[in-house]
Amino acid sequence: MKASGSSGWKGPVKFRMPTAENLVPIRLDIQFEGQRYKDAFTWNPSDPDNEIVLFARRTVKDLKLPPAFFTQISQSIQSQLADFRAYEGQDMYTGEKIIPIKLDLRVNQTLIKDQFLWDLNNFESDPEEFARTLCKDLGVEDPEVGPAVAFAIREQLYEIAVQSVSSARESRLSKKSRRGSDYGSASKASGLSMDLVKLFSFKSSVVRKRKDLDIYEPMVDLLTNEEVDALEAREERHAR
């Protein structure tokens, strides 16, 4: 007995990044002999594997890292890709899920704090495009900010997608008894998604209440060099 008007409960879809382009966020943080290499970028999982080797080699060469980094980098990338591919065979739940995505990152001297809603079911979403618009509208000049924002979004989407795989598995096990209320259970399972029924009901408006406006407004801060140093020092301390 399906609830009437329940949101698109589609059949489960094979796991993939819920964005227009199926790109995997890869994070590298390698420390060796006193040198530390931190990086974050997106990788196309359909690239042939020799690309990893080429990339690692070029990175080591460009950044003049000791050659030991080469194996570390390629291994790290490969293991992250393998994780992604492990999920790829499985089913992903694709109910309507609108989640808040939070941005709280620092890129060189720019600090960005933001929060917005993202529909996990929208397979045409494009974090890169969103990041580009954000930087353009806010007049951010540092060209490294855009990709960092897109990466942060992708990372969060990846996490939630992984969660939805496990939730799909759970719901499948107990599917027989909860056929009609799959929507409700899955969305509550993640704990993050918004209460759509309440928000989009006939009586309420989609215009946000005034008190929520501040939360959802993007904030960009330009730090001076000293502030950057101070923040970096604090981050190091936290890391250790």
Add this chain to the structure above:
Amino acid sequence: MEVTTDRSSSKDAELELYTIPAQSSWFVWDDIHEIERREFTEFFSESSITRTPKVYKEYRDFIINKYREDTSRRLTFTSIRKYLIGDVNLLRKVFLFLEKWGLINFLQKNDDLVVEESEAKIEQGTTPAGIRVTSTPNSTRPVIAPPLVEERAEPALTFPPLTSYSNVFKKPALFCAHCGQPCPSHSAAFYEHNNKSNVNLCEKCFKNGDYGGNNSADDFKLSLSSATAAWTEEETLLLLESVLKHGDDWELVAQSVSTKSRLDCISKLIELPFGEFLMGSASGRLRSDEHLSSPSNLVEEMKTDGQEHKETETREENEEDEPPAKRKRAAMMSDGDTSLMKQVAAMACKVGPSITTAAAKAAIAALCDEASCPKDIFETTGDYKNSAADRSVGDRDTSDIEEQEEEKEGLEDLPVGLRMRVSVATALGAAAAHAKILADQEEREMELLVASVIDQQLKKMKSKLKFLEQLEVIMDAEEKVMEGAKDTILQERISVLQSAFSGGITKRWDHTYMK
């Protein structure tokens, strides 16, 4: 309070007229248009609770109102997304859709274009490239939107800055580097510096030996500005002929038109209203419809009979009545016959009276090819050439043309003229027949449509009748039931009375007695 309301209401009355592009006139506040429905199928497919028409309408109205709060500033997506609940990607799609249709940010210069302009090389003192030609903001007339440069699928593709009229058609005003006077562009020559492109000397200074700065006589070369002054008709004619003959090879064209440089030829050709057609037709002869239209226009012009003139008029009238039909059928006709003139006649339908000139030359060339007579026939008769040149220089008045043709007729070669008259007559005849056929087809279509409409109405009536009949049946059944109920009640009453009488109640029924 009254004062403020008056002011605000008058302000509202002032600002009530917002400019949106003419093609967005379908937009209404109270309804969602078909265009919107098509674009945003996800809202209207009833597949989700977060995407409903109501939600879409709220988004749309909010964004437009937000923009209209202050039309002078450009509304950015980031500034409004915080106000609306919902998937940001979807919101962005709505925002871009509204921006594309000019319902918001219509009067704001696109920042991307501005950036490109500042990087592009522009001549000093001329209009900046890419400026929008719109009326002043807040005017009451709807304004045609400028062409939008939007293609997100290819972020790597950048469009070159739009050239302005002055870039193409006007030469920069040149000043002599030494004496500071403007180099006259029409009469004397001036001397250009070989290495520095901006340094020019007028003739006088050059002769006097004042080169200014450290320049020597060798540095300057003569550039004939007079040559580019005016294009006589002979030159234009030569140009057209040589373009048809040589196509894209501008060196040869410049040689044929001996007094003009290569660049001059190109710019003159662009200036002529049909120039681009010629360039295309020379290289891809008879391959597309536009080129056929020019010879067909010649056909119009080349009429040497008053009768043919009338035919053309009727044909033009037909054109105006049913351009859409012709456009549909033009595709069918184009691959029919291979004969040039027949195709010309068929394509004549598409031609408007505004295309004139190269029609003359192109048709001459085409006819020459078909009739395999050398072009020399045309070239030897100087008068004929002049008349053709007259036409080709843009003489659109057909009566004038006729007069000229009347004059020149006697001097032309008879066989050629006769031949052309015959072919023209057949062409026009074919065109007229074609037009008639199209008219008939149109009528038949209309009849068909009317018949189908009537059909539908009949169907509607029939179904209504059926419905009413069913109602009747139901009513009948109910009536029967009522009758039955009445009977039973009557029976009950009788039985009650009987029992009452047998129980000895007085004949007067009165509730008070029962108590």
